[in-house]
Amino acid sequence: MKVVSTNISQPKTIIWNNKKLTTGIYKTPDINGIYLDKNAVKHDEVSDKKVHGGEFKACYLFSKSNYEYWRNLYPNLDWNNGMFGENITIDHMDETQIHIGDIYKLGETLVQITQPREPCYKLGIKFESQEVLQQFINHSKPGTYVKVLEPGSVKTGDTFTLIKSAESSISIADFFKLLYAEIKNKHLIAKIINNEALPLKKRKSLERYL
Numbered sequence: 001m002k003v004v005s006t007n008i009s010q011p012k013t014i015i016w017n018n019k020k021l022t023t024g025i026y027k028t029p030d031i032n033g034i035y036l037d038k039n040a041v042k043h044d045e046v047s048d049k050k051v052h053g054g055e056f057k058a059c060y061l062f063s064k065s066n067y068e069y070w071r072n073l074y075p076n077l078d079w080n081n082g083m084f085g086e087n088i089t090i091d092h093m094d095e096t097q098i099h100i101g102d103i104y105k106l107g108e109t110l111v112q113i114t115q116p117r118e119p120c121y122k123l124g125i126k127f128e129s130q131e132v133l134q135q136f137i138n139h140s141k142p143g144t145y146v147k148v149l150e151p152g153s154v155k156t157g158d159t160f161t162l163i164k165s166a167e168s169s170i171s172i173a174d175f176f177k178l179l180y181a182e183i184k185n186k187h188l189i190a191k192i193i194n195n196e197a198l199p200l201k202k203r204k205s206l207e208r209y210l
Contacts, residue, residue, distance in 0.1 A: 007082030027082030033155030101166025108152030
């Protein structure tokens with residue numbers, strides 16, 4: 001797999017329910033590449049630090065191969081890489097083949113797969129329809145956040161290569177479906193409940209289903 005775009009944003013003010021909010025979801029390509037620090041992408045806007053950035057959400061990856069599906073649904077939007085708020089657009093990333101805890105070499109960095117992106121209303125604002133949230137859930141190709149084990153630079157053309165597979169884990173796709181399932185699969189929960197690539201709060205919230 002290869003990097004087709006690296007993307008960052010400046011703070012942008014939007015209006016939601018008659019209130020002014022700042023967001024970093026409006027990312028655009030940076031031809032100079034980006035630098036992944038331990039808790040964030042350098043020079044990238046992270047407005048709501050409660051749900052973005054930090055150790056387990058330092059950088060967000062999304063697959064370019066998903067773009068055609070969404071462009072057909074929303075042809076009137078101004079399309080560019082970074083459309084989903086991702087810092088790194090990968091050419092052909094398959095969430096069914098990427099597992100929580102897997103370690104990858106990404107450019108100069110070493111990253112660990114942590115958790116899928118859960119869509120919020122700001123994605124709906126960008127897509128000019130809150131219906132995109134349920135569509136995103138139904139499509140089940142959410143991209144993934146990563147933890148940065150070794151900081152470094154990433155640029156277009158760099159490879160995204162598996163270095164070490166996680167033991168006793170589940171895929172990002174299965175975990176994403178698990179999060180939104182009305183009836184939770186206890187077998188899947190048992191496989192990842194002790195996986196430290198997931199934040200403790202997330203594991204504790206699932207533990208009550210066992």
